[in-house]
Amino acid sequence: MPIVITLPDGSKKEYPAAISAYDVAHEISPRLASAAVAAEINSKLVDINTMITEDSDLVIHTFKTDAGREIYWHSSAHLMAQAVKQLWPEVQVTIGPAIEQGFYYDFDREEAFSDEDLLKIEERMKELSAQKLPYSRQELSKEEAIKIFGDMGEHYKIVIIEEIPDGDPISTYTQGDFIDLCRGPHIPHTGVIKAVKLLRSSGAYWRGDERNKMLKRIYGISFPSNKEMRQYMEFLEEAAKRDHRKLGRDLELFSFDDEVGPGLVLWHPKGAMIRHLIESYWTDMHLQNGYELVYTPHVGRSKLWETSGHLGFYEENMYAKMDVEGQDYYLKPMNCPFHLSIYNAKHHSYRELPVRMAELGTVYRYERSGVLHGLMRVRGFTQDDAHIICTPDQVSDEVEKLIVFALDMLKHFGFEEFLIYLSTKPEAAVGSDEEWDMATQSLRASLNKLGLEFDMDEGGGAFYGPKIDIKIKDAIGRAWQCTTIQFDFNEPERFNMEYIGADNQAHRPIMIHRAILGSVERFFATLLEYHGGNLPLWLMPTQMMILPITDAQIEYAKEIQERLRKEGLRCEIDARNEKIGYKIREAELQKIPFMSIIGKKEAEEGRITLRRHGEGDLGVMDFDEAIQRIKEEL
């Protein structure tokens, strides 16, 4: 019976009998076949040598597709485990998935893997790759699987097998002397992995739970060619140059100091200027969007934190209490209790709602020492916090406005790519199912209405309400949360918040917490990394540097500076006794957007030159022409 295979482009191929996916690929092109890592038959990912026995849709995956890459890296993890088992047979294997960039495998081993160990493993992987060992699939029963891994003494595998529901197929993959429990699919043979590099080793808890034993994880990456490996290494180098910690030091934006304390930021003048610009823009936008500004204290009495519940569910993240005249005070880890206290300072009519209260509120949280990371993760930070208090029938409108507002602001800073998540009710939660449904639905409906793509994080909401998070990626692709929009069913209750409705009865309002930038610190870091330090012109602390060639032009340079300042540009003069090449180099390294080199000619003619960072000389021009050129970018 002939078989018809439909390819992704819609074209059909007919074969007289069953044929393997590999053979189909080979017929399309031998190069495709050699690049193929797996097949997708009727939307199911399978090994490339799988036989196709009926009419099917077929996709051939190579390293170029997302699924192909994942399989490739997953197979690389198996290869690494094989090498480790050969080198240290006593080591137990656990799990080893593909990740966004590469793969890892967790091993149970007493000692950590040293750098020399990693090199040894890498060498062994290359040898195994050269042997082109086929990955072969076996399906077996639960009992058989338990027996096999039990005989090998692989306890972790048995735990995993035992958790597989009865009736589900269990499969293993074998390459050479190595067998691993695995759903698959896998690449056809180890020779497909051409370039491999083990990047680092670290500790990781079994199942990510710190109550469990700490395993030893090895991270690696692999590619079908050395060229791709080289490119990846170059990418890592480039990323290191964009690291906000390096830029922060080189551009004199911020620093940390041992004596001040870990995770506590010192904003230097240039960094402070950028922050000021961000915050002014933020303030303007909030006033334009119907928010009212408030200011609240940095500490509050323990009573407040009891009312809010933070002492119950958040104390481990709070700085220790301080005693003032026999009263306990806490540094604030969040702003909400203060905002709610403002709300509660008077009665509210439904006519006043929604109330939108915003504050750049500085909070302090105790973060475990191992998690601090530059400005991304600190102990004292400023949230661009706001609380929206509204009636149930205002919710949808508010949520939708919020998402638009958030995305508009982020885009203004140059961001274009976002990861959006909708998190739903966790196991332990306050609030009724109706409340959760209503809130979750309005979040979802708003995202849908705005045509935004998002991922669900089932059970990932806070215990007090569902939320939308928007994340932005840093220089090496790690996603950092910025915007968060969270419903809160907990605090309105605890603070006994009310408004008087049209029925003259007291009602409980809906409360939404939200931060758009998230924290100014983290946002600043992501912004720096995203732009590699070359922030949009409106955010640069010095927008132009005037470089007189000799002392004779300093007077003229000052005139120009005055005129530029009147145009609202931040402009400095480098009047040092240095050669022009030196001053240019320094201004370039400081990433100053515009330079104007002023010599005898310009001073006499009353004109100026312009040079753009990264572009070079733009030539001589009249002052007005230069202003126009600069303002094009603002």
Place this chain on the structure above:
RNA sequence: GCCGAUGUAGCUCAAUGGUAGAGCAAUUGAUUUGUAAUCAAUAGGUUGGGGGUUCGAUUCCCUUCAUCGGCUCCA
């Protein structure tokens, strides 16, 4: 907090069981310069902190702090 690595001048890095050196930056002087580094001199360090071993520690050991990469959590 846990696993591992690291910590030498402002920055990037070197060196040794006999108490440290380079480049850049800084300071001073000379030079007045035309689109990415002018020349010279000077100064700068309890080698993260504390303790131990040793005749002697920056080097070896212990401890502590911080940083980096992960785990976990989250703005």
